[in-house]
Amino acid sequence: MSYQSLFYGTLFLPAVFVLYTLTKQAYRKYVLLGASWLFYFLAMHRVTWVLVATCVGVYGAALWIDRASGRQRTFRLTCAIALLAGALIRVKYAGWIADGIGMLAGHQFSVRALVVPLGISYYTLEAIGYLCEVYWQHQAADRDFVRVALFLSFFPQIMEGPIARYQDSAASLCAGQPITGQSLRNGCLRMLWGFFKKMAGADRLSLLVTVIFSQPHRFHGWAALLGSAAYVAQLYLEFSGMIDVTMGTAEVLQIHLPENFRQPFFSRSASEFWRRWHITLGTWLKTYVFFPVSTSHLVVNGNRQARKKYGRQTAKVWTSFLALTPVWLFNGFWHGAKWHYIFYGLYYLVILMLEVILEPAKKRFYSRTGFSPDRGLFSILRWLRTLAIIVAGEVIFRADTVTTAFTMIGNVFRGPSHVHALLAASHLDFSDGFVVVLCLILVTVVDVCREKGVHLFAWFDRQPTAVRWALSYSLIFALICFGAYGAGYRKVDMIYAKF
Amino acid sequence: MRNSKWIGFVAGLAALLILFSLLSETVSTGSSAGYAARRHNVLKDFKSQKPHTIDVVVLGDSESYTSVDTMRLWHKRGITAYVLGQPAAQVSEMARMAEQIAGYQKPKVVLVETNMLFRKVSMVNGAQNQFGQTIGEAFPIFQNHDFWKALFVKDCQVRRYNGFRVLTRAFPDTKVSGYMKPTRRAQAIPAFNQMMMARIVRACRDNGSRVILYSAPSTKNYSMAKHNALEAYAAKLGVKYYDLNTRLGLTAIDWNQDTYDGGDHLNYNGAEKTTDALCAVLARCGLADHRGDKNYRAYAQLYRQYAKRVKRIDERWNHI
Numbered sequence: 001m002s003y004q005s006l007f008y009g010t011l012f013l014p015a016v017f018v019l020y021t022l023t024k025q026a027y028r029k030y031v032l033l034g035a036s037w038l039f040y041f042l043a044m045h046r047v048t049w050v051l052v053a054t055c056v057g058v059y060g061a062a063l064w065i066d067r068a069s070g071r072q073r074t075f076r077l078t079c080a081i082a083l084l085a086g087a088l089i090r091v092k093y094a095g096w097i098a099d100g101i102g103m104l105a106g107h108q109f110s111v112r113a114l115v116v117p118l119g120i121s122y123y124t125l126e127a128i129g130y131l132c133e134v135y136w137q138h139q140a141a142d143r144d145f146v147r148v149a150l151f152l153s154f155f156p157q158i159m160e161g162p163i164a165r166y167q168d169s170a171a172s173l174c175a176g177q178p179i180t181g182q183s184l185r186n187g188c189l190r191m192l193w194g195f196f197k198k199m200a201g202a203d204r205l206s207l208l209v210t211v212i213f214s215q216p217h218r219f220h221g222w223a224a225l226l227g228s229a230a231y232v233a234q235l236y237l238e239f240s241g242m243i244d245v246t247m248g249t250a251e252v253l254q255i256h257l258p259e260n261f262r263q264p265f266f267s268r269s270a271s272e273f274w275r276r277w278h279i280t281l282g283t284w285l286k287t288y289v290f291f292p293v294s295t296s297h298l299v300v301n302g303n304r305q306a307r308k309k310y311g312r313q314t315a316k317v318w319t320s321f322l323a324l325t326p327v328w329l330f331n332g333f334w335h336g337a338k339w340h341y342i343f344y345g346l347y348y349l350v351i352l353m354l355e356v357i358l359e360p361a362k363k364r365f366y367s368r369t370g371f372s373p374d375r376g377l378f379s380i381l382r383w384l385r386t387l388a389i390i391v392a393g394e395v396i397f398r399a400d401t402v403t404t405a406f407t408m409i410g411n412v413f414r415g416p417s418h419v420h421a422l423l424a425a426s427h428l429d430f431s432d433g434f435v436v437v438l439c440l441i442l443v444t445v446v447d448v449c450r451e452k453g454v455h456l457f458a459w460f461d462r463q464p465t466a467v468r469w470a471l472s473y474s475l476i477f478a479l480i481c482f483g484a485y486g487a488g489y490r491k492v493d494m495i496y497a498k499f
Numbered sequence: 500m501r502n503s504k505w506i507g508f509v510a511g512l513a514a515l516l517i518l519f520s521l522l523s524e525t526v527s528t529g530s531s532a533g534y535a536a537r538r539h540n541v542l543k544d545f546k547s548q549k550p551h552t553i554d555v556v557v558l559g560d561s562e563s564y565t566s567v568d569t570m571r572l573w574h575k576r577g578i579t580a581y582v583l584g585q586p587a588a589q590v591s592e593m594a595r596m597a598e599q600i601a602g603y604q605k606p607k608v609v610l611v612e613t614n615m616l617f618r619k620v621s622m623v624n625g626a627q628n629q630f631g632q633t634i635g636e637a638f639p640i641f642q643n644h645d646f647w648k649a650l651f652v653k654d655c656q657v658r659r660y661n662g663f664r665v666l667t668r669a670f671p672d673t674k675v676s677g678y679m680k681p682t683r684r685a686q687a688i689p690a691f692n693q694m695m696m697a698r699i700v701r702a703c704r705d706n707g708s709r710v711i712l713y714s715a716p717s718t719k720n721y722s723m724a725k726h727n728a729l730e731a732y733a734a735k736l737g738v739k740y741y742d743l744n745t746r747l748g749l750t751a752i753d754w755n756q757d758t759y760d761g762g763d764h765l766n767y768n769g770a771e772k773t774t775d776a777l778c779a780v781l782a783r784c785g786l787a788d789h790r791g792d793k794n795y796r797a798y799a800q801l802y803r804q805y806a807k808r809v810k811r812i813d814e815r816w817n818h819i
Contacts, residue, residue, distance in 0.1 A: 006634055006641070007627040042623050181505070431651035469508060473515060480519070481644050486635075490587075 001042040002494065003159065003245050004199060004485075012039065017252060021179050028176030029146050032154065032253070039155035043118050050087070050117040055149035057083065058127045062134045062148070066141035077135040081128055088124045091116050096337030119158040121334060121499050125284055126152055130166040132288055139167055147174045156249040160242050160496040162260040162280040165287070169257055177254035185468075186457050187252030192475045193446075194244025199483035201439035202238035203492045205230045207484075208426040209398070215425075216404045221417025224408060232394045233440060236264070239278075239496050258283070263447045268374070268382040270351045270389050281334070285327045294323035313360055320356045324349055335397070335499050340405060344397045351389060435482045516638045523643035541662055542596070545581055546603050552795065553604045554786045555580035556708070557662065558597060558699065559612025559715075560588040565764040566612065566715035566743075568774040569661035570805040573798050575778055577788030582662025590615050590695035591628055597699040601706040608784050609703045610777070613714045613729050613740075614721075616692050625691030660805045665767050667812050671755040672762030678718040679744055685728040693732070700736055709784065712740040715773060716752045718762030741780055743773055750776045767812060 001008055016035045023031050041048045061080035068076050089097070091114045098109040130151070133139035142148050151170045177183075212219050212227030219227060243260045250257045260280050267273035274282050293299060299322050307315035332345020362373070371378050392409055399405035423433075449456055460468060485491070555578055557567045563584030572578040581604075583596050593615065600606065620628070635641040703710045712733050714721055721744045733740030743750050750772045754762060757769030765773060789795040 001623065001627065005627055006631040010634065011630065045621070045623070429648070429651070431645075431648045434651065465504070469511065472508070473512065476512065477515065477519060480640060481647055483644065486642065486644060 001039060002497075003156075003242060004195060004494075009195070012042075013249065017179060017184075020253065023176075025176040025178070029150060029174040032173065033146055033150050036150065036153040036155040036158070040118065040153060040158065044115075047115050047117045050120070051123070051153055052149075054084070054087075054123060054127060055145075055152050058130065058152060059142070059145050059148040062131055062141035063143070065131060065134050073135060077131060080131050084124050084127055084131075088120055090114065091120060093333075093337040118497065122158065122161050122163055123152045125163050125281075125334075126166075129163075129284060129288055133166055142166075142170070144174070147171075150174060154255075156246040157257060160239065160246070160494055162243060162246070162258050163284050164258055164280065165283070169255065172254070172256040175254070179252055179254070182461070183254050184252050186461075187248045187250075189248070189457070189460065189472065189475070190251060191245045191248030192472075192479060194241040194246075194248060196475065196479050196482075197237040197241030197244065197439065197443060198494075199479060199485060200435055201443070202234045202241060203484035203489065204428065204432050204436050205234035205237070206492045207428055207432075207490070208422065209234050211426040212408075212422060213398055213400070216399065216408045216411070219418060219422050220411045220414045223417040223419045223422040224411040224414075226419060227422060228391050228395050228408065228412070231398050232391050235394060235398075235495060236261075237439065237443065238492075238494065242494055242496070263451045265387070265390075265447070266383075266451050267386050267390075268379065269355060269386055270348060271355055273386060273390060274348070281331070285331060289327050289330055290323050293326055294319065299323060317353070317356055321353060324352060328352075340396055340399055340402050343402045343405075344393060347393055347396055432484075439482075516640060520638045520640040520643075523640045523646040526643075526646040526649050541583065541585070541659070542599075545583060545662070548581065548604065549794065549797070550603060551605050552789075553579050553581050553606050554789075555608045555610060555781065556600055556604065556606040557582040557584055557610045557612065558588075558593040559584040559610075560615045560618075561586045561764060562614040562715040562717060562720065563610075563612035564659070564662050564664045565666060565759065565766075566770055566773045567610065567663060567777060568767075568770045569663045570802050571771055571774045572778060572781070573790070573802055574806075575775070576782065576786070577790035577795075578778075578781060578786050579789055579795065579798055580661060584612060584662065588615050589618060589620065589628060590692040590699070591625060591632065594695045594698040594702070595632065597702040600708075601702065605706060606708050607786055608781060609699075609708045609710050611696075611699060611710060611712050613712050613725075614717070616688050616696060616729070616732075617686065617720075617725060618689070618692065620689050620691050622691050625689075625695070660801060663770070665805075665808065665812070666759040666764065666770075667767055668759055669756055669766055669768070670759060670761050672718050672758055673755075675718050675754050675762065678762075679721065679723050679726070682723045683727070684724045685731060686722070686724040688728055688732055696732075697736070700738065710736075710738045711780065712736075712738055713777065713780075714740075714742045714744055716743050716750060716757075716765060716769065718754060718758075720763065739780075741777075743776055746776065767809065 001012070003009075012035075016031070019035075020028055020031050037048065037052065040051055044051075058080075061076070061083075065073060065076045065080065094111045095113060098111040102109045130139070130148070134141045147170050150173045151164070151166060154169075154173060157164070208227060209231045212224070213231070240261045247257060247259070258280050260278060262276040262279065264273055264277035267276055299319055302322065303315050303319040306318045310318075328345040328349035329342065330345070331348070332342040335341040335344070365371075366373055373379065373382060395408050396402065396405040399408060428436075446456065460471065463471070555572070557563050557569075557580065561584065564582045567580065567582055569580040569582060572580045583593070583600075585592065593611070597609065600609075631641075700710050712729065714726070714729065721742075726742050726745060729740055729742065743752075752758075752765075752769055752772055757765055757772065759766040759769075789798070
């Protein structure tokens with residue numbers, strides 16, 4: 001089962017809402033947990049036991065860690081993380097690791113491929129985060145099994161996140177807040193908006209993206225650029241759209257989940273982009289990888305000595321390098337066991353390190369010339385540069401191999417471009433193009449409003465009933481009519497669900 | 500008051516769904532702008548045929564309408580045939596079609612192209628698809644949702660001859676070395692597809708039709724493992740099975756000339772050869788020759804249009 005299926009939208013979700021409303025507040029958490037495990041079972045069938053076992057294991061491990069102190073505590077945390085990471089590595093990375101070892105040893109090892117449980121990368125990070133919080137005593141080990149299980153398996157977020165922190169969402173998951181008229185209205189509206197982005201925009205663009213990435217040598221110039229930009233647009237529309245669906249569902253149930261996007265294409269630098277794109281993964285990496293590494297004895301001592309010997313700037317570069325390298329390697333590796341994902345992580349590591357290295361020079365330039373980096377021409381140039389960095393990064397991310405990615409990036413600067421051939425091969429006609437452009441314009445308008453601090457839901461609430469109904473009906477029928485589903489369209493799986 | 504507002508909203512939504520469904524039905528009829536409209540029109544055209552005049556109905560996915568040349572069947576043996584196959588069809592969709600045939604035609608033979616049987620679908624997904632199809636039948640707007648394309652695309656008529664699609668391009672398949680490599684392995688046919696296939700056989704038998712399974716030549720879609728599975732499955736169903744991939748000597752398919760897209764589908768050339776092979780199979784089913792029968796004048800007329808078109812194609816190919 002997936003979120004964009006008619007069964008989920010018209011039967012499963014309404015049934016959960018009705019059952020949730022009919023149940024007493026204290027028991028609503030059981031309804032949500034039952035629904036989450038049922039959803040998982042419908043999607044993964046027999047593999048559901050992996051999720052249930054993880055819930056039981058994490059619940060027990062947290063209590064086990066909480067009871068110990070000193071080295072025992074560290075040992076127990078290490079064991080728990082090793083088990084969680086081991087399960088993830090076994091199902092997701094074992095084949096790739098075996099291939100790598102085999103290549104070095106000159107011998108071929110075979111590892112039995114296992115079914116990758118849905119959302120394992122997401123709930124494993126959440127589980128590790130929870131155990132670390134218990135270990136650091138930021139959070140007491142929860143004695144309520146349902147709360148822990150629901151935190152790990154809440155059905156709207158199991159496929160693509162957001163990756164929540166225990167203290168941020170667990171309490172509201174179990175609070176059993178009633179569904180109110182306003183929560184239902186706002187939540188449904190956000191879900192509809194998310195579905196529209198995914199089904200009208202992203203799924204149409206996928207036709208074009210599939211063609212260009214399956215024949216990377218064939219298209220050059222504008223066609224290559226169009227295909228690369230189309231993938232960036234597809235990824236944003238699909239990922240942010242499905243996150244809107246998740247957030248909308250949570251909003252109906254009055255559950256608090258962290259936001260995953262904050263208008264990423266308004267960024268003026270790569271580091272700002274990562275503060276606005278997949279925010280919860282960035283927060284997780286910052287909290288559980290960056291901070292522990294940058295506050296470790298090795299890095300702190302190294303920083304002190306480097307500052308004495310080579311000065312402040314060199315020490316900053318050195319410390320940033322030591323702390324950022326595991327973050328970006330982890331980021332790349334988390335997406336999958338392929339070299340291009342690791343290269344994608346390293347690509348951003350290099351760019352962010354360049355930002356750190358060039359920072360004093362940039363400051364000097366702006367102070368001497370009097371130009372502002374945040375206004376006028378320089379602001380536009382920085383924005384364009386960031387867009388180019390993002391597009392090149394996503395080409396590396398999407399291409400099958402690193403070599404293919406470089407070929408595609410190189411093809412942008414070669415001719416001749418056959419845009420018409422690309423459009424013909426993707427079976428996108430003029431009307432499809434019209435819907436995609438309409439969708440992109442609407443998304444841009446909404447993002448601009450958000451960036452300017454205009455609260456569209458509050459504005460919507462202030463409108464008379466007739467206007468609200470008209471807008472809601474328009475969105476529903478835009479989704480039904482413009483959605484790329486049914487005859488003639490391929491079902492497009494959620495991109496981030498496979499990670 | 501609050502509840503009455505919500506009830507009003509849902510009632511309004513239902514009314515609009517009905518309104519849009521009617522609108523989509525009206526616009527889709529006679530238009531071939533949207534994918535759904537094209538799909539819809541094949542069924543509409545089938546239903547508009549003179550009752551009980553079709554001898555052979557072909558079900559399946561795109562392999563079906565690129566492999567059975569209905570006009571050649573008419574020309575060679577006077578057999579009236581109609582291909583109801585649809586692009587990327589699910590077995591469940593064809594089961595629904597098979598059940599609808601009875602109301603309009605009593606074909607003596609129903610040919611089922613087998614590629615769709617291997618489409619991956621779990622019982623849960625299958626049930627969900629069924630649910631989607633039921634909703635789509637209740638509110639046709641879900642099936643004809645791209646009816647608005649008629650506003651943009653005026654002239655994209657796909658020419659079909661009783662469901663057969665004439666594909667003229669030849670894009671060779673140069674890598675056929677592993678195709679139909681002998682093996683004793685059998686590829687599993689998903690349980691849901693088996694269930695739906697049993698429904699097709701039941702519906703056809705109830706309508707007095709004989710079911711024959713066949714596999715169209717395709718290097719991209721067939722293997723010996725699939726052949727083994729289909730042979731066993733046909734025996735289980737109690738129907739005949741003809742695999743044209745193992746009878747290439749008979750069909751004489753040339754993968755440099757006879758495929759439209761590198762071995763996935765056949766072009767017009769390949770369809771001619773496959774149809775000739777199927778003609779021999781159908782000859783054993785005791786089908787009458789309708790050529791010269793006044794009731795079948797429409798077929799003769801359609802064939803004349805078809806003949807003009809393929810003559811042009813033949814001339815072009817001969818020229819090349």
